[in-house]
Amino acid sequence: MTATTAPLVYSGYDISEETLLRLYEELLRPRLIEEKMLKQLRGGVISKWFSGIGQEAISVGCTLALEPEEYLFTMHRNLGVFTGRKVPLERLFAQWQGKAAGFTQGRDRSFHFGSTEHHIVGMISHLGPQLALAAGVALWHKLRGESLISLAFTGDGGTSEGDFHEALNLAAVWKLPVLFVIENNGYGLSTPVSEQYACESLADRGVGYGMRALSIDGNNILEVYSTVRQLAAEMRENPEPVLLECRTFRVRGHEEASGVKYVPNELIEAWKERDPVTNYAEFLLREGILQNDYRESLEVSIQQDIERALAAAAELPAVGADTDRELRDLFAPATPPPSQPGPTRDLRFVDAISDGLREAMRAYPELVLMGQDIADYGGVFKITEGFVEEFGRERVRNTPLCESGVIGAALGYALAGGKAMVEMQFGDFVSCGFNQIVNNLAKLHYRWGQPADVVVRLPVGGGVGAGPFHSQTMESWFTSVAGLKIVYPSTPEDAKSLLIAALADPNPVLYFEHKALYRSLTGPVAEGFTFAEIGKARTVREGSDLSIITYGAGVHWATEVVKELGADAEIIDLRSLAPLDHAAIRDSVAKTSRALVLHEASLTGGFGGELAAWIGEHCFELLDAPVRRLGSLDTPVPFAAALEANYLPKDRLAEAIRSLLAY
Template sequence: MNSVNMAEDGLVWQSEVQRLFVDQPTVREIPYLFRPCISLITGPCLRPVKKDNGPSISNNFMIQAHKTFSRRQALELYNNLVLPRRIEERMLKLLRQNRISKWFSGIGQEAIAVGVASALREEDYLLPMHRNLGLFTTRGVDLYRLFCQWLGKADGYTGGRDRSFHFGIPEKRIVGMISHLAATMPVADGLALASKLRGSGYVACSFCGDGATSEGEFHEALNLAAVWELPVIFIIENNGYGLSTPTEEQYACEDLVDRAWGYGMGGAKVDGNNIFDVMKAVAKARKLALGGQPTLIEAKTFRMRGHEEASGTFYVPDEKVEEWAKKDPLDRMERWLLDNEIVSGNDELDAVREKVDATFLPELERALKADDPVFDRREHEQRIFAPADFPERPSPSTSSERRFVDAIRLSLQQAFEEDEDFLIMGQDIAEYGGVFKVTEGFVEQFGRDRIRNTPIIEAGALGCAVGLALEGFKPVVEMQFADFISCGFNQIINNIAKGPYRWMPPLNITIRAPHGAGVGAGPYHSQSPEGWFMQHPGLKIVVPSTVEDAQNLFYSALHDPNPVLFFEHKKLYRSIRGEVPDHCIPEQLGQAKVRREGTDASIITYGMGVHWARDTADRYAEQNTAIEIVDLRTLAPLDLETVKKSVAKTNRVLLLQEPSTTLGPMSELASLITEQCFELLDAPVMRCSSLDMPVPFHPDLEKEYLADARLEETLENLLRY
């Protein structure tokens, strides 16, 4: 079905919604104390708090909107409203029959989804939530595949790998939700940034509920959109409740749209059960967004059923349900059609419903009989990582001595010179060059569009990277310190890592994370969190130990089509040097290296551990004890074959890591060696780790905390066993 495009059809409504956007200077130009709310509400933002029980509309249930509205357009709009309602009613029957597992009802909220999809253009991105079935149906998605998705069938959009509306359709410009609310809002920023950088002329429109507006990613997304003046629209479907928590227990402001003023962006409050108000607001917001002013729209509506069907509505007062039932968007549309003589009677309305049923019921019956998915382990595993295909490059003819930090800088610079799709985001990375000066001078060479300072928003920047990657960019995100990566954990684990397995194309995202202790930086600037991510498939984890690897593995990470976490040890930045080629050499990630041959014991390690192991092995060499050192280089994928060969050679294994002992990276490796190499061992697998405590600040304390303080003692115990 085609959406009703207001710009093309020239629709005009004499509507109170015209007051939504105040004709005035941009928010930034208005003195702080005199900025009015850009919303339907008159008066200043600073006003007494009054709890709101519904949209401020008159008893006249529908604002007249028929001046140039053709019969065809009106009936098409009504058809688009009826379709999701009829589908939902049928899905509720299937739920009661236990033929689907769960349903999040959008009954009573159809005017928002249908209105938004009708007002936007096909090239605009939609990022829906649970109750936005009308977006999918108005965009004309394949109904058979849609039903298969809900039924968990093999022909669903995720083939049974994910549920309900947790999917996207790139060809329809739809980016699906995840269960973590507000997490796709920064993704809309990335999609919008891609439009702005390329001059593509589309907007991204992201949905959330009233409950999600308390999430950090909501605020990070709004702030980033406003600061970068992105072509993005945020829609709040304020339906009165979180799951059961009413809005008056969720926020203290009178209206959620008031937050738009605080972020310096446009805002509108609309009657979400009036499709004309929604369309008018979205059409205006689209125009403003393309001009550099993102907009927050609060659509007042009501959830007529439970958060999901199992939760019920016992916590909702009966009188509130009765009040909102009178504002049902379909009933209002039908009365408008009749009052304006667009249809002659109920028979014509019945005919539309019958036509709608004939459209979807056969597809639903077909989906009910479709095949269930069959688990093919190889197929599922192949979805985790896309193949990395590096082009052949001539061997570099010259080389230079570089520090660890210089090697990272060179690979980043070379990639940026070769491919304009690379850009980097992070805190203080532009003119300042980053706290470790890796990008110093880059803004002069590559410009501020590609070297982008962000606010202090780890999650917002990472979510933005997802949107950019979906549009073919190759974003790099710098964590100022690896410790702060915890603030972006949700985006990394639940959006970035799982995305390609669920439905997304490969995401070429590289995350730089300066990690490690030994520089007296204390417990919040010294952590080594690389092990946190090993148990989450979909992420490659690289930890170089040499200048050559810092250069080549980072260049490889940048060109790998999969998400890569690249951990750079802060102490190594300026403490080691090496003669390396003047041009980067890419290689497949996931290959360990034997740094030193030996026969008496194997130290298996990575990163800073390689240097500790070398110093110790040098001392033992003086005693004619040959220690082999295996540098893992990547923790995911893990090169177990190289490890097994070393175990078979020396029969004794010491696993060395900088992170604390419990559940560190070497815990997993110890288990694998015990399982697969037990008969090759002459002694128990031993670990040498930093202590199970936060990293202390004072250098003397930090020295005793680190694994290096116990390495020789642990190795001696292994050799004597």
Template sequence: MPTITKSNIAYDKRNLSDKTLLELYYNMLKPRLIEEKMLILLRQGKISKWFSGIGQEAISVGVTMALKPDEYILPMHRNLGVFTTREIPLHRLFCQWQGKASGFTKGRDRSFHFGTQEFNIVGMISHLGPQLGVADGIALANLLKENKNVTAVFSGEGGTSEGDFHEALNVASVWQLPVIFCIENNGYGLSTPTSEQYNCKHLADRGKGYGMESFILDGNNIIETYTKVQKLAESIRKRPRPILIEFKTFRRRGHEEASGTKYVPQDLMDEWEEKDPIDNFRSFLLSKKVLNIETDEAYKAKIKVEIDTALESAYAEQDIVPNETTELNDVYKPFEYTDFTPNTETKELRLIDAISEGLKQSMEKHKDLVIMGQDIAEYGGVFKITDGFVEAFGKDRVRNTPICESAIVETAMGLSISGIKSVVEMQFADFVTSGFNPVVNYLAKSHYRWGQEADVVVRMPCGAGVAAGPFHSQTNEAWFTKTPGLKVVYPAFPYDAKGLLATAINDPNPVLYFEHKALYRSIRQEVPTNYYTIPFGKAALLKEGDAVTIITYGAGVHWALETLNNNQDISADLIDLRTLQPLDKETILNSVKKTGRAIILQEDSMFGGIASDLSAMLMEQCFEYLDAPVKRVASMETPIPFIGQLEEQYLAKGKFEGALKALLSY
């Protein structure tokens, strides 16, 4: 019989039953044996990459077993134990790692970059930090639903250097969200040691700065991890609040296998190998006669059979056959548009009033719709669009946010994962840069990656003409029309603004909804008083003619109308795009084929703007119909200046009439 060695970790059995102790051990053993098999397959070239969590199993297993199965966990790429403890079939995991159809991402992403609603797991993206804010959103949903659930989210010590970490902790603390932030402090961020990652003794100390409780746990001690997290989770369910836990552990293999561990001193590696969570727990259980050698061997044999069987079935599954239609259809969640017809009763509204009324009626229609943004509650927002909303809907649904655009976009994603719609107001469209990453990498890609919709509308007050200068005047729609997975709406009239906003909120896909500030109080129109919708991808033909097609949107629509009113002899089709993604290509192409000339007007600067893509499309698909080159008119290639005379020079408005006449005389 093998000698029973003494454990190097001091375990306290406490009141745990033998059954629970064995379950803890088995659940740690399973990911370890899977990892050992994966390392062999990696060397054989049968998988492409592996991020090893060997030596950190106690954290994944302890946290997962401490939570209820219906409570969400947001793991990292060293948390295989989360997935196996939640009993995801190994066949599906292996298919995921081999890029097979039975995986979770249909071959579109690898390793642990996926989520699964079936098992209440939301996987990471490579940018690491955003999942912390997503956990805030899931925790907020738990508060709103009053289901007394806890959310746990993982980060490495390197990830705590990201701004998203600090924003997420701040939001969670301010809103007292029931979330456990788990930091796996494993010594290195790729090759960078902790001494070069942060300059405090313990990362748990940061919890004090955010007004939250924090704890330091031995991440290699499965009993300490499980019992403490279980106790904290029970406490949070009774008194919702965030808690920060720093798990001290070590990464005993490379960041990923190709990077190796040559930068790690050997004596440090030896020290942590002696603290192996599985070897030590096995020794403890054997010494306490909770486990015997025969049972241990039986566990290993059972797991190895499960691994081999699942691998065989994964290998046997047919490789994915590329299909363009399938790929394109999965970028967006299918949306069955429902037409709500406008009534005949109308009242004159400014653009800003129409948006406010549309948002209010959507809040009434969708009883759990949440709106979030800076100063939007009692103050009513800087443009007063949500004035009176707190009194109508309460502070749970109308939420002032700290100045942290990234975390709030992520929170909206978390709400969507929990089945709650949300509208996020960027105080100015320019400020979306502070939340750009979660918009283009999380909201835009989630449905394509693992079938999870991002049911989020981001309101974007934009545009020049109000002397607001370089940081409050951009019209930055081209940043998002370039990104597959996002929809982009840009109304020019109150009627359209109200109906399109309702549709945007109904649509389960992420929508960037642009509102031109210069039009807020300058444009009036008779608008139906009831709740109504307007379909996406349907442009408005505002004027009809046969000499030229004018294609524009936003403020450009009104510049074009002014020009045509001043030049009654010009016979033009004037197309207001209304939505830029999806785009009404049919209306554009049919018009240009009829008129033979096209001019595209945008407020944005020229290079890289949507006018360039429209021009290319017309040259490719209407070349034989054209009587002149397609003309683009845009603003100057400079940032937007503040003073009036410079702003006037900057804008495309003053260039349009001359360009139009030059095109007609070509």
């Protein structure tokens, strides 16, 4: 980035002297904290630091321009947001030192945390996902008629991420009051902006999304504050997204260990001449608004505050490991709602899902549904058909084709106080939203105690001739990710009750529904608000010679083949894979002494490997034969009927049962 020689101009702004002085104080505080943190880093008190020296005007100007209840989504260099929102210094220092009194209790570092009390949500290391979260918060405000906006920061490098484009497009289509702020500081670690984008200005990108976009001097605190204050006022009155590029420079390394050898020294020196703190102080002194004695006393006062907070943080105990607490904190407490079942009627699997979703929409007015074609069209499988008429277009929302952006928006909506369900048009497409699920949804409560009240519905499975991209069942992509609940019903009754349970749960739940069962399976389902506990298996058929541990379509394959063989086999339907009902598995194996694990996904890397390993480790003394696994071939799911039948394990199930019984 070429250094500008234009001086910082502070005239022409209609701002009271009180606010001018407050802006200076809020600029000075993060600068003095940073200078102390660099010493702490060298002394080994903290392990890492991302310096925002020279960029303070952006964080401070944006924060002070917003209302305290408006959410801010931060990045590495936004210390001024935290100090501007009066986050206690002692707790900030505890966070950076990895102590239990920090916001993440030693589980995450730096600014990778949030504080609902202060309406701040910090970043994750994967740049870009926080932008869609800000859109989700803005959706909450808009639906509730609240005159509030949200603001998300990103860097010049982050604008190359797909999440940036998905979030901007979603916000533009839905006309959400979210302000996207780009801190264009010249480098993404060592990559200069000349290798990051080809447009003249990053603000130019807003035009492509049909939104207003501006580019301002990010080192001028008055320009940032006045611009954001004006934009926020307009957006509260007429909700719409705005893209704001703040031109600045990173005079230190991406993080301190990186150094700045790749940056021309004269460029750094030129930008130091445009330092936002010293230049603004000199302006205030010239205008007689700031006096030298007050300036000195303010600096001493802030430094004393820093030293007191550091001394207090030093006295705090180091974090101690507690396995039970670590596991317990994966999830927010979930209080099961009372079941209110009515008369039983026969429903198809697909209709049971629809019925459960409808009951949840009635029970939870804050619940919003998001997905491709789910509104007037009713979804490709017609599960939400008629929902717009009953619940309205605001709660049943068609989305653009942007899985990551939609999941992120659902999470942001939940952060603000709502519940959200995202329908993947086909479960296979969840790969496009993988990062939001495994790094945002799954880790949020463990990291800083924030529930992530989002359900993702995944139509999965083969047997319908849909080929490699519409037939996968990808539960093993997620079963190794701590912090997710995974439900996989096999009956219409469970399809309804487990979906209601998932939507009632304040934690992230992946709800797998098998497409081949949609219209081929009918069973009794109670009317009304019915609830089944997540994590409890079901004995489908009792037996004494063999246990078949399965879920989803495997339950029906096992039932059919066992009946054909006349085998005395017990069939256990897991119903949920996380949490897993280990007791039910052990009880069955204790009764039969043989175990066959059956699933539809390809054998290698399938969830059956985890089940077999657990049985082998914890039930070894109960077994009279090796644990047997049966899954699909280790190929993609083929399209032609004969090839797909050969891929799926059903036709090999009888032989597997006979072989295990004969061992």
